[in-house]
Amino acid sequence: MxxxxxxxxxxxxxxxxxxxxxxxxxxxxxxxxxxxxxxxxxxxxxxxxxxxxxxxxxxxxxxxxxxxxxxxxxxxxxxxxxxxxxxxxxxxxxxxxxxxxxxxxxxxxxxxxxxxxxxxxxxxxxxxxxxxxxxxxxxxxxxxxxxxxxxxxxxxxxxxxxxxxxxxxxxxxxxxxxxxxxxxxxxxxxxxxxxxxxxxxxxxxxxxxxxxDNIPMNILKSKIAWTDFKLNSDGMIPVIVQDYKTDEVLMLAYMNEEAFQKTLSCGKMTYWSRSRNELWTKGDTSGHVQYVKELLLDCDNDTILAKVSQVGVACHTGNKTCFFQEIMKKEGQTANPLKVFEEVYKVIQDRKSNPKEGSYTNYLFDKGIDKILKKLGEEATEIVIAAKNPDAEEIKYEISDFLYHAMVLMVEKEISWEDITKELATR
Known part of the structure; x- marks a missing residue:
């Protein structure tokens, strides 16, 4: 350091x-x-x-x-x-x-x-x-x-x-x-x-x-000079703003050099308002501040991707993100692994809060922690057995069963995926 x-x-x-x-x-x-x-x-x-x-x-x-x-x-x-x-x-x-x-x-x-x-x-x-x-x-x-x-x-x-x-x-x-x-x-x-x-x-x-005062501090510094950015005709660069934890796209705004330097200086996303023709730090009036976590530049040097910690909502309408109006959506399963885990976890959470008759998940919760642990142990053993089989499909099936029962245990003990991923990230 x-x-x-x-x-x-x-x-x-x-x-x-x-x-x-x-x-x-x-x-x-x-x-x-x-x-x-x-x-x-x-x-x-x-x-x-x-x-x-x-x-x-x-x-x-x-x-x-x-x-x-x-x-x-x-x-x-x-x-x-x-x-x-x-x-x-x-x-x-x-x-x-x-x-x-x-x-x-x-x-x-x-x-x-x-x-x-x-x-x-x-x-x-x-x-x-x-x-x-x-x-x-x-x-x-x-x-x-x-x-x-x-x-x-x-x-x-x-x-x-x-x-x-x-x-x-x-x-x-x-x-x-x-x-x-x-x-x-x-x-x-x-x-x-x-x-x-x-x-x-x-x-x-x-x-x-x-x-x-020449005391080295942990401050925000840009590795790329403003002069290396490709600006639009107004001397500005568009900024796509993204939630640093969920990757959800929150909004689009613009920066001039003053806004860029102010962002680095104060650690809060600051933009140039084209409608008001003035500098504005997001959240100064609303309290919905965007704290800078990471700034990235695209391959053409003409667009910034800002990853932020968003306080409150990003949109002036009260929505979390400015991109909430669905134009079209093709049906299909999500390919984002973390979202799959989160969705299954939420279903299990909902089963515990709102029991459904005939639900296997509710059967596990009703039987209690010993039953959940017994099933988790059985599924772990099934993975070991499947691993001896040259067919990888069987291993996928058994690991999926294990992860499901692990999530039941997580919900029972009030442990979230965020808890797990944060723990893994520190190792």
């Missing part, structure tokens, strides 16, 4: 986002919405502090973390309430890229080596607050952790200049100058600001300011 990170902080207590460790000071957004907002607005990572003081509250927080990791596109790290290997396992299985051990707890010093060997050094970070820990346990940190979160800024001077671990100071920065000061420190790989909301700035705006 050749840039400095800006890490957003979320403190969760009893299912609510609170202001730091001072429990009870609630903020308006719930933790899931807050995380989504941080992700869309340019944070590089999200650091979640689990302030649970009961096992029930802890499990509630784990559930919230799982929901957060499913909707954001940046790494999520979490610490707090970690006392044993099982706690680390739950966080990683919930989708966290790293679990953060409180290195001030003597029992966690011993736990560090254990979880690092079990899950990998890259999955473990440590929170440090005391200088004697740095001096006496530095080798352990280097051998078994991948990152240090520093909660005592005075310790920054105690760290060796040649330390190999990334260091993230976690503190309440009250000004941009204060953040800039620490970002310029050579051993600091980023900052986690527990006071970001009070500064009233989004992360893309911050990154732009720091980049201008």
């Amino acid at each position: 050749n840039y400095k990170k800006l890490v957003a902080c979320i403190y969760i207590l009893n299912g609510k986002a609170v202001k730091g460790f001072e429990a009870g000071k609630l903020i308006d957004e719930n933790p899931i919405e807050l995380a989504h907002n941080y992700s869309d607005n340019g944070a590089d990572e999200i650091l979640i502090f689990n302030l649970s003081n009961t096992d029930t509250a802890h499990e509630q927080t784990i559930s919230i973390i799982k929901q957060i990791t499913q909707i954001v596109d940046i790494p999520v790290l979490s610490g707090g309430h970690i006392n044993k290997m099982e706690d680390v396992k739950k966080l990683l299985y919930a989708g966290c890229s790293k679990a953060i051990l409180n290195f001030n707890k003597p029992e966690n010093v011993k736990l560090l080596e254990e979880v690092s060997k079990r899950f990998g050094k890259d999955k473990i970070a440590c929170a440090v607050d005391y200088s004697d820990l740095l001096e006496s346990k530095e080798n352990m940190l280097i051998n078994y952790a991948s990152e240090i979160f520093l909660f005592n800024i005075e310790l920054l001077e105690d760290l060796k200049k040649d330390i190999t671990l990334p260091v993230i100071p976690v503190m309440k920065y009250n000004s941009l100058e204060e953040m800039r000061l620490y970002l310029k420190n050579t051993i600091v790989s980023g900052v986690a600001n527990t006071n970001m909301d009070n500064l009233g700035l989004d992360y893309m705006e911050l990154k732009k300011k720091f980049q201008e």
